[in-house]
Amino acid sequence: MPTNLTVDDDLAAKAVTLGGHKSKKAAVRQALIDYIKHLEQTGIFSMFGKVEYDPDYDYKEQRRRT
Numbered sequence: 001m002p003t004n005l006t007v008d009d010d011l012a013a014k015a016v017t018l019g020g021h022k023s024k025k026a027a028v029r030q031a032l033i034d035y036i037k038h039l040e041q042t043g044i045f046s047m048f049g050k051v052e053y054d055p056d057y058d059y060k061e062q063r064r065r066t
Contacts (some may be wrong), residue, residue, distance in 0.1 A: 007024065015027040 005028070007028065012024045012027060015021070015031065016024060019027050019030060021027040021030065
């Protein structure tokens with residue numbers, strides 16, 4: 001979907017340089033991908049303390065069985 005954005009030129013130039021991108025578009029695309037991953041990972045934090053586990057589970061024993 002075509003979108004017109006006003007992006008800070010200094011930030012865009014720095015992102016292009018640091019990221020080794022060929023264009024501002026590539027830098028913005030990567031920034032969006034990273035932002036989405038960050039938000040998805042943050043959502044996982046909400047699960048801490050809510051997932052039950054067996055404290056006696058021995059993953060090393062499970063590995064020996066294969």
